[in-house]
Amino acid sequence: MTSATSRPDTAAAQAPADPPVEARRPGRPRDPQADAAILQATVEVLCEHGFGAFTVDAVAAHAGVGKATIYRRWPSREALVLDAAATLVPQPDVPDTGSVRDDLIALMSGSFEDAASANKQQLMAAVTAEAVVNPEMKRLLRDYTQRRRDGSAVVVRRAIERGELPADTDPDFLLDLIAGPLFYRVQISGRPIGDEVVADVVDVVLRGLAH
Amino acid sequence: MTSATSRPDTAAAQAPADPPVEARRPGRPRDPQADAAILQATVEVLCEHGFGAFTVDAVAAHAGVGKATIYRRWPSREALVLDAAATLVPQPDVPDTGSVRDDLIALMSGSFEDAASANKQQLMAAVTAEAVVNPEMKRLLRDYTQRRRDGSAVVVRRAIERGELPADTDPDFLLDLIAGPLFYRVQISGRPIGDEVVADVVDVVLRGLAH
Amino acid sequence: MTSATSRPDTAAAQAPADPPVEARRPGRPRDPQADAAILQATVEVLCEHGFGAFTVDAVAAHAGVGKATIYRRWPSREALVLDAAATLVPQPDVPDTGSVRDDLIALMSGSFEDAASANKQQLMAAVTAEAVVNPEMKRLLRDYTQRRRDGSAVVVRRAIERGELPADTDPDFLLDLIAGPLFYRVQISGRPIGDEVVADVVDVVLRGLAH
Amino acid sequence: MTSATSRPDTAAAQAPADPPVEARRPGRPRDPQADAAILQATVEVLCEHGFGAFTVDAVAAHAGVGKATIYRRWPSREALVLDAAATLVPQPDVPDTGSVRDDLIALMSGSFEDAASANKQQLMAAVTAEAVVNPEMKRLLRDYTQRRRDGSAVVVRRAIERGELPADTDPDFLLDLIAGPLFYRVQISGRPIGDEVVADVVDVVLRGLAH
DNA sequence: TATTAAGCGAGACGGTACGTCACGTCTTAGG
DNA sequence: CCTAAGACGTGACGTACCGTCTCGCTTAATA
Secondary structure (H helix, E strand, O other): OOHHHHOOOOOOOOOOOOOOOOOOOOOOOOOHHHHHHHHHHHHHHHHHHOHHHOOHHHHHHHHOOOHHHHHOOOOOHHHHHHHHHHHHOOOOOOOOOOOHHHHHHHHHHHHHOOOOOHHHHHHHHHHHHHHHHOHHHHHHHHHHHHHHHHHHHHHHHHHHHHOOOOOOOOHHHHHHHHHHHHHHHHHHHOOOOOHHHHHHHHHHHHHHHOO | OOHHHHOOOOOOOOOOOOOOOOOOOOOOOOOHHHHHHHHHHHHHHHHHHOHHHOOHHHHHHHHOOOHHHHHHHOOOHHHHHHHHHHHHOOOOOOOOOOOHHHHHHHHHHHHHOOOOOHHHHHHHHHHHHHHHHOHHHHHHHHHHHHHHHHHHHHHHHHHHHHOOOOOOOOHHHHHHHHHHHHHHHHHHHOOOOOHHHHHHHHHHHHHHHOO | OOHHHHOOOOOOOOOOOOOOOOOOOOOOOOOHHHHHHHHHHHHHHHHHHOHHHOOHHHHHHHHOOOHHHHHHHOOOHHHHHHHHHHHHOOOOOOOOOOOHHHHHHHHHHHHHOOOOOHHHHHHHHHHHHHHHHOHHHHHHHHHHHHHHHHHHHHHHHHHHHHOOOOOOOOHHHHHHHHHHHHHHHHHHHOOOOOHHHHHHHHHHHHHHHOO | OOHHHHOOOOOOOOOOOOOOOOOOOOOOOOOHHHHHHHHHHHHHHHHHHOHHHOOHHHHHHHHOOOHHHHHHHOOOHHHHHHHHHHHHOOOOOOOOOOOHHHHHHHHHHHHHOOOOOHHHHHHHHHHHHHHHHOHHHHHHHHHHHHHHHHHHHHHHHHHHHHOOOOOOOOHHHHHHHHHHHHHHHHHHHOOOOOHHHHHHHHHHHHHHHOO
C-alpha cells in the first residue's frame, strides 16, 4: 500500500498549487526523519513486546518523539500499524515469466515466503483482525491486496491466451486457492513456508483447474 | 475446544477422592446459569456493537452479572472471547459418507459455511490475531483445530484405502489446501461462502492431488 | 456500653415468653464462643494491621468464622467496631470516695489512663470519626458516654452538697473541661497520659471552678 | 498546613539552577484552576453527601475533572482530604492583645468557633481518625497544629512577663486544657461552641492555673 | 534582520476500561 | 436454626491509554 492511502495529510489539503512545484507551506517543515523513526519504532514495539504492548505512548517513547508528532502524520493507531505493515510486506510486481506456474510463484513469493517471521505474522494478524471490525481498515487492506488481485488477473489472462488455463478460469478464485493455503499456514497451522511449499500449492491448484 | 482448557478453575484438576463421586467443594456453588448468560452476552455484545466495543463491563451489564463473576470464571477477556467463539463454531464430527469428496465437504461445512456472518468473522479474526501474539491463545487455538486435523487424517486414510487418493497424500497439506481458501475468503476476500464454493474448492484440490 | 445496644438481635425479638424460663428457640443455638472469637479477632486485626486493613472478611478469617456468623450478631462493621471498643474501654463505676477530686480522678482513670496504647487510640479515633458521619454511630457513642455523664452528675451533686463546688456548677461543662484535655492529648498531642496528668487536670479545673 | 507538605510533586524539591528563576519543567504545565476546582469539589462532596459518600470519582465528576488529574496532584484520598481541611480551617495568627485572656480567645476562635458546622466536624474527625492510623497523616496533622502550639508558647511567655501567669506555666499543657474541651465538645458532646464558651473555658483554666 | 507560522519534545487534560477488592446478602451441605 | 465456605451484584479503587491540548523552543520562508 502506498503511504498516501493512510497518510492523507502529507500531500493532501495543500494550496491550489498554481506552480507545479510543491507548494511549500509556511512554517517549519515536518522532520522527514520522524516518519522513518516512528515506523521503525512501531515495528520494533510490535515485534519485541507483542501487540498487547503496542501503545502510541510506547511508540513515541521508542522513537524519541512526541505523541502529537505521530498523530500529525497518522490519524489513528490502526493507520500506523497498517503503514508499518506495508513497510514489511512489499507490493509485488506483476511477473511475466512466460509460464503461469512461475508467474504465480513469483506473485506469491514476496508476500509469504518469509511471512512466517514472528513480526510479520503479528502485523498480518493484527491488520486482518482490525479489518473485520473496522470498515476503514477493511478498505485499506483491500487496497493493499488489490495489486495482487490485479496481478492475478493479468497472469490468468495471459495463461488463457497461451492455453495453459481454461477460458473460464476465475482469477479471484485462483487467488483464493493459492494465497489461501499459504495464509492459513501462517495464521493457523503455524508451519513454515518455503519455496517448495509455494510451488507445491501452485502445482496442485493448476493441475486441479486444468480441465 | 473444551471449556476446561480455558476455564481451569472450574474443576481444578483434583482427584483426592477414593470414591469417584465428585468431591463437592464447600460453600455456595457457582451459578451455572451465569456461565451461559455470560457467554451469550459476550456473543451479543460482539455481534451487536463490534469488537471495538467489546468490554467486560458491557458483557457484565448485558448478562446482568457482576464483573467479579466473570473474572471468577475466566482469567482474561481473551479467554472469554475464545470460549464464546467455541460456542459459535462447533467442533466437527468426523464424517464417513463413503466418498472422500463428501467427507471433506462435511468436515468443512460446520466451520465455514456460514462463517461469513459478521459475528463469526469477528470472533475468528480476534482469536487468530490474539493467537499470534499470545502463546496461550495459540495453544488453545491449536487445540481447537486439532479435531479438524484428526478428521482430515481419518478421511484421508480411508480415501487411500479406497484408492481415491495417492498413498503418500499428506492430510495436513490437504487441510491447508481446502481450509485455507475458505479461511482466506472469510478474512481477506470478504466474499461469501456457500455450499457450492466448498464443493468447488474440494473438487479442484482432489483433482489436483489425484496425480 | 452494653452489648445489647449494638447487638439488638441477641435477646430482643423473641417469643412472648409465657414461662419465665428463657424461651429456648428451636434449632441449633448460637455458638457462644463465636462472639468472643469475633470480638477478639476484631481487636487483633485493628491493632496488628491498622484500621485501613480492617475488613469483615479479615475478621472472619482471623476468627475462623463465616461472614454470615458475624452479620447475624452485628448489623454492620461499625457496630462491631463499637462493641470491640467497649471490650477495651470498660464502663466506669460511679465512684464515691468522699472528695470530688478523687471521684473525678477515679471516673477518668479507666477511660484514659492507658488509652494511649495504640489500639485504643485506633478504636477511639475510628469510632469518633464514624460517629460524626453516621447518626447511628453517634447515638451509640452517646449511649456509651452517657454513663460517664451520669457519674459526673452524681459526683457534682454530692460535691455541691459537701460545699466543694458552687451550687450552679454544670456537670456536663465540668466533664468537657476534664475529659477534653485528656482526649485531646490522646488524639492530637500524642503525649502520654499518666495518673499525675489526670490529677493535674482535675486540680486546675476544680481550682478554676471554685469561684 | 502548607500545600507543599501533602502535594510533594508540585515543586519537586529541585534547585539545580544558578539563577533563582524557577526552572520551568518541559511539557504542558498543570492547570492551576484544577487545583482549586478539586479542593472545592472535595469540600462540597464532603459537606453535601457526607464522608461515607466521599469518593474520588464523585470529586472528579463534581470538579469536571478526570480522576488522573486528581491522582497527579495528590497521592491518595487522605492527602486530598487533608488539603481540603486546610482550606476550611485557617492557620491562626499569633495574637497580641495585651491580655493573656484575649490572646487565648483569639488563638482559639478561628479553629473552633464555627467548627461545629457539620462539614468541619467531618473533616476534623476524618483527619484525626486517619492520623491515628497513618503515620504520614499524623505528621501532617502535627505540622498543622504546630502553629497553634507556637502561638501558645508566645502568648504564655508574654503573660509570664506581664505577671499574668506563673513562671513555670507549661504552654503545651495550657493548650491541652483549653483546646481539649473545645475539641471534645465538637467531637463527643456535640454541643455548640460560641464565643462565650471559649471565654468560659479560658476563664476557668486561667483561674485554675493562677496559683 | 525581524516576523510569522508551523513543527518539535514533553506532558497535562477529560474520558473510559481495566482487573482487584470489599461490601452485605444469599446459597450450599452438614451439625 | 446455626455453622463454614464461598459465590453473588454492586460499586469504588488506583492505573493505563486514548486522542487532544497547551507549554517553550526551533526552524525555515517571508517581510
